[in-house]
Amino acid sequence: DIQMTQSPSSLSASVGDRVTITCRASQSIGTYLNWYQQKPGKAPKLLIYTTSGLQSGVPSRFSGSGSGTDFTLTISSLQPEDFATYFCQQSYSTPLTFGGGTKVEIK
Amino acid sequence: EVQLVESGGGLVQPGRSLRLSCTASGFTFGDYAMSWFRQAPGKGLEWVGFIRIKTSGGTSEYAASVKGRFTISTDDSKSIVYLQMNSLKTEDTALYYCARGRISTSAKTFDPWGQGTLVTVSS
Numbered sequence: 001d002i003q004m005t006q007s008p009s010s011l012s013a014s015v016g017d018r019v020t021i022t023c024r025a026s027q028s029i030g031t032y033l034n035w036y037q038q039k040p041g042k043a044p045k046l047l048i049y050t051t052s053g054l055q056s057g058v059p060s061r062f063s064g065s066g067s068g069t070d071f072t073l074t075i076s077s078l079q080p081e082d083f084a085t086y087f088c089q090q091s092y093s094t095p096l097t098f099g100g101g102t103k104v105e106i107k
Numbered sequence: 108e109v110q111l112v113e114s115g116g117g118l119v120q121p122g123r124s125l126r127l128s129c130t131a132s133g134f135t136f137g138d139y140a141m142s143w144f145r146q147a148p149g150k151g152l153e154w155v156g157f158i159r160i161k162t163s164g165g166t167s168e169y170a171a172s173v174k175g176r177f178t179i180s181t182d183d184s185k186s187i188v189y190l191q192m193n194s195l196k197t198e199d200t201a202l203y204y205c206a207r208g209r210i211s212t213s214a215k216t217f218d219p220w221g222q223g224t225l226v227t228v229s230s
Contacts, residue, residue, distance in 0.1 A: 001171075032215070034216050036152075038152075042222075043204055043219075043220035043221060043222055043223060044144075044152065044204070044220055045218065045219070045220070046209060046216070046217070046218030046219075049209060049216050049218075050216075055209070055218060087151065087152055089152070089216075091215035091216045092215075094154075094168045094215070095154055095168075095170045095171065096142075096154040096157075096215060097154070098151055098152040098153070098154070099151075100151050101151050101152075
């Protein structure tokens with residue numbers, strides 16, 4: 001199974017900050033990497049697919065990059081509605097696996 | 108608008124069975140792979156399994172933790188995907204989500220997701 005490791009597990013940031021979350025795969029997954037956002041009590045929502053594709057309706061302040069084993073999700077200017085937990089997920093092979101999550105909290 | 112509504116969760120004893128349903132609307136159900144995920148209380152996300160569309164064989168794949176105990180099936184006429192869960196264990200306690208393939212050709216990227224249904228396995 002492909003292990004996905006996210007860092008940090010949590011971070012505190014202020015509105016307007018640039019935030020970067022990293023995800024590392026235990027083996028190369030090409031660009032088969034997705035990012036989800038989950039708010040408390042809500043279902044996950046797809047933000048980014050295949051590393052850098054912006055899902056319809058997602059603000060352009062979200063972007064993704066990387067390839068192989070190392071990936072990043074960047075929020076260019078953090079907004080109040082962005083405080084949530086973010087998960088990466090590899091779509092390279094089954095079993096589909098997720099990172100442990102990064103909780104973005106208000107500083 | 109695409110909507111997915113899960114149902115069928117509840118409290119069940121270890122070793123018993125439960126069937127979850129996910130009723131879909133707002134899209135041509137048979138054109139998309141469907142998947143189940145789960146999230147134990149306060150924990151991360153875990154993929155349970157998915158089922159491909161009929162034109163891709165309609166086959167399913169499962170996580171090792173549920174293989175042989177859980178089965179995914181669909182009723183395309185009713186736009187419902189089921190998760191039959193047998194021989195339930197306490198570690199199966201979680202909020203179960205269904206989700207649709209992002210696009211009709213995708214079986215490994217899923218969006219949107221339903222709101223989830225809670226399964227509690229306890230004696």
